[in-house]
Amino acid sequence: MASSIFILDLKGKPLIARDYRGDIPLSAIDRFMPLLEEREDEEGTSLPVMTENGVTYLHLREKDVYLVALSRKNTNAMTLLQFLHHLSKVFTEYFKTLEEESIRDNFVIIYELLDEMMDYGVPQITEPKILQEYITQESHMLEVTPRPPMAVTNAVSWRSEGIAYRKNEVFLDVVESINMLVSPTGNVLSSEIQGAIKMKVYLSGMPELRLGLNDKVMFESTGRSAKGKAVEMEDIRFHQCVRLSKFESDRTISFIPPDGEFELMTYRLNAQLKPLxxxxxxxxxxxxxxxxxxxxxxxxxxxxxxxxxxxxxxxxxxxxxxxxxxxxxxxxxxxxxxxxxxxxxxxxxxxxxxxxxxxxxxxxxxxxxxxxxxxxxxxxxxYFTTSGIQVRYLKIVEKSGYQALPWVRYITKNGDYQWRMPEPLTSGASRLPPI
Structure with missing residues (x-):
């Protein structure tokens, strides 16, 4: 749980402060910048979590502002850091850019968002699309407060009820980025694949989707043999809509998707790749x-x-x-x-x-x-993946029984892809043909 949330400028001056629990004096934020300077390493970076006199400072820097959470409890640091990332994402959705000027221009809406996204220091609603349904830029001018969407009171907080489309479609992109460093002689010094599955969902109602991949762990756990190449993914991260208990038990990716565009999952593969x-x-x-x-x-x-x-x-x-x-x-x-x-x-x-x-x-x-x-x-x-990952199926089930069209696309692109240059040749006449 967070005791308070602050937004500071680069000098450490508070722009916004929201006290949720009242157990830490607001003056405690004055120690943030001195702590940050004391604990910076030689490269000018500092740890995102710092503690002094029983107060824990968790921070995230975005352009020329710091987002800072203070806590006195034995809190889950990763949860609060994740909340700060979500806060940054929400502000960016609302203001297009998160910087000191946009913060100063939007005090009213920011306080509304901080009140809706946390309750007594506990993270609540963090989906920008759901927040935008009932907190708008002009919301403080409205005479009648709009009724919150059903998603706020539903178990499915990332999707509203009553969504309807004339044509029901799902677009799924498997995007793999290649990180690689190669020596001047062509030897691969390091290589890895960073993958992401991105979706655009235009489905009516409250559909249930099930995604099957050529997952090596799934094949081994069920005793089945893969017809083609099976892929062993590492560092898998899911969108909050995925049922983690279902995935952990039988490696099934089952979820009720948000409406529109979102990133379903990311993964990493350490592999000895040849340069593309x-x-x-x-x-x-x-x-x-x-x-x-x-x-x-x-x-x-x-x-x-x-x-x-x-x-x-x-x-x-x-x-x-x-x-x-x-x-x-x-x-x-x-x-x-x-x-x-x-x-x-x-x-x-x-x-x-x-x-x-x-x-x-x-x-x-x-x-x-x-x-x-x-x-x-x-x-x-x-239409190409380096890892060989494949979508085996994408099933769409909705109680009304409509038919939906799934579209799947594969893309491989560069990540941090670098090729070192040889030492210059300096002796003798030029051995390269003239231009």
Whole structure:
């Protein structure tokens, strides 16, 4: 339970304060900034939970404001930190951006939200769509207070009753982001998959959905054999609508969904992956100039295509007079990023592309190899997953018995996808062909 919630500016001055329990003096917030400064590490980061004189300070920073919860009880820190994240999400839904100016412009609505989202320091309603049904930007001007939607008093607090659509549809996206770091010689130093299942639900009534995946643990627990590849997911996190007891007992993902768009679950897979897009590079540094050759190769099946590929290659800060030549796509120098950006709208699997770049270099320097930024790669491959995860079924049951259309789509894209560059070659004449 939270004793009080504060919103502070970057200097620690309170913008908003809401006292729920009265067991901690409001002046206790004066110790927050000194504690934060005392416990910062060398990189300027601090722990989200701090304790002094029996008072626990839990905080979250968003742009130029701090969201801070104070508690004197032996509270569940993760619950309150999660509440602060939900508070940030709700404010962003209402004000589009969460910053000091938007807080100062919306005192009335913020106090209304704080009163509805917590009761005596206990988190209550945190779904933005439900709150927006009866707390609006103009709610303090209304003469008659609107009746709260049924979702507030229902067991299903994330969905209102009486929703109706002429056409009932469900759209499900399996989105996997690849995090990868590769050495200049092509050895994968680290790799993982961050996955998310995102849904858009346009269903009438109060439907029950059941989702089946090719989950390795489920197959093993039921003694069944998977016909194809089974996937072992780690660090699974669900939306609050999922019945966790059902999942823990038989790995069934059963839920009554919110209306509209939401993220059903996230997961992670640690796997030794091969790079989907290789970016081998050669750098030659000479007096007054530096030259680059980058070879990109799509190492996935020929029937797949990567869309909107961007290869961002770093260059020295004072590089000038760029010249480019490429076999595919377009190249643009971005001096504000100290890089050039190679864009390929569609890159088919199994294909190769070559880029040559030449820059003038007015100064001579010895680069620190540890500070040389890597090449970054952005891409999106539709109808493709690296992990092999599959939606086996998506069942929709509603008491009225209507038929609904489920649509499933798979997407693989870059996460933190980086390819380290080799040390520049400096001796002898240029071995790269002229542009």
């Amino acid at each position: 897009i290789c970016c081998e590079s050669v750098v030659e540094s000479h007096r007054g100039r530096v030259e680059y050759m980058v070879k990109a190769r799509a190492q996935f099946k020929n029937r797949s295509t990567a869309n909107n590929v961007e290869i961002i290659v770093p260059v020295p800060n004072d590089a000038d007079s760029p010249k480019f030549k490429t076999t595919i796509g377009s190249v643009k120098y971005a001096p504000e990023r100290s890089a050039f950006v190679w864009k390929i709208k569609q890159f088919q699997g199994g294909k190769e592309a070559l880029l040559r770049a030449h820059f003038g270099l007015p100064s001579i320097r010895d680069e620190d190899p540890d500070r040389r930024p890597p090449i970054s790669v952005k891409f999106e491959i539709p």
